[in-house]
Amino acid sequence: MAEMSFRRVKYFLAAVDAETMTAAAQSLRMAQPALSRQIKLFEQDLGLTLFRPKGNRLVLTTAGERLVPMARRLMGEVDRFERGAATLSTGRVSTLTVGTTEATLRNLLAPFIATLGPDDPVVNARTVIQANIPVALREGCDAAISTAPMQGELVSELLGSAPIYACVSARHPMALAGVVEAPIEDFADHAVVLPTHRNASRYLLDFAVSAAGIRFPSVMESDDGQAIMRSPPPGPPRDSPPNSRGSGPTPFAFWSPRCAVLTDS
Numbered sequence: 001m002a003e004m005s006f007r008r009v010k011y012f013l014a015a016v017d018a019e020t021m022t023a024a025a026q027s028l029r030m031a032q033p034a035l036s037r038q039i040k041l042f043e044q045d046l047g048l049t050l051f052r053p054k055g056n057r058l059v060l061t062t063a064g065e066r067l068v069p070m071a072r073r074l075m076g077e078v079d080r081f082e083r084g085a086a087t088l089s090t091g092r093v094s095t096l097t098v099g100t101t102e103a104t105l106r107n108l109l110a111p112f113i114a115t116l117g118p119d120d121p122v123v124n125a126r127t128v129i130q131a132n133i134p135v136a137l138r139e140g141c142d143a144a145i146s147t148a149p150m151q152g153e154l155v156s157e158l159l160g161s162a163p164i165y166a167c168v169s170a171r172h173p174m175a176l177a178g179v180v181e182a183p184i185e186d187f188a189d190h191a192v193v194l195p196t197h198r199n200a201s202r203y204l205l206d207f208a209v210s211a212a213g214i215r216f217p218s219v220m221e222s223d224d225g226q227a228i229m230r231s232p233p234p235g236p237p238r239d240s241p242p243n244s245r246g247s248g249p250t251p252f253a254f255w256s257p258r259c260a261v262l263t264d265s
Contacts, residue, residue: 006078008042009071011035012050016068019057069139076140083142097124099136099144103199109145130200147200164205188214196221 011028015035018024025032043050050064060068087093100109105125113123128136133144137154149156166187168175174182195202209215 005042005045006075008038008045009075011038012042013068013071013075015039015051015058016060016064021058022056072139076138079140080142093121095122095124096143097126097141099126099128099133099141100146101130101200102127103201104145104147129198147204184208184212185214187216188212189217191218191220192216193220193222196223199223 011024014028015021015024018027021036021039022032025035028035039050046067048063048067049061050067051058052061053059083093083095098109105127109123109125113125116123126136126141128144130146130148133146134150134152134154137144137150144150145159146156163181164184166182170176174186194205197203
């Protein structure tokens with residue numbers, strides 16, 4: 001495929017993402033009439049109608065919808081080819097695109113990126129949900145950070161392990177006793193607030209709880225860490241005194257199945 005055709009695929013995807021020709025032209029830093037002309041030429045090359053207008057917005061036709069994932073994979077390969085050629089030419093990696101979840105980006109990748117210097121590669125983070133990490137690797141990401149190894153032909157390497165963080169009130173008996181680490185079995189009679197199953201760590205936690213042979217008497221779910229910290233307990237834990245608000249100790253928030261590290265809320 002000629003260079004201009006690759007460029008038209010890029011223009012097509014820009015229009016898909018922006019949903020209007022004007023916004024797409026602005027993102028590409030080109031005139032809107034010129035972009036419209038390139039999209040028309042692209043449709044002529046393919047013999048397909050890719051968009052239909054709906055007010056000021058662009059709506060994909062059925063053919064356009066089917067072409068989008070193929071176009072993304074194609075441009076991902078083009079990008080990898082160009083960066084691979086540049087690496088071979090210069091002997092150094094200049095840019096890495098890393099796919100990961102929002103939580104991993106916030107807690108792990110972003111702090112690491114902050115330590116990089118001017119001679120290190122530029123790391124571009126792309127946030128994806130856990131289930132779409134394999135797709136992200138096919139569509140342009142050089143690597144991905146996951147809470148579990150990927151299946152299939154993908155190669156994975158263990159970067160490390162993280163503890164379960166159990167966030168409790170300063171008046172909780174464990175906090176008052178100065179406990180900083182405890183086995184998961186110690187939380188068997190506590191009401192908890194957990195991430196939903198949209199969070200891959202929840203499945204790992206479920207496995208750890210099952211392996212320990214315990215169950216929580218009451219569970220609430222939330223994917224909002226701040227909401228978890230503010231939530232009232234789903235029910236008072238057995239054998240635990242109420243806190244100063246009379247609602248029982250602040251529930252625990254678990255994030256990864258290793259050990260529990262207590263932090264005052």
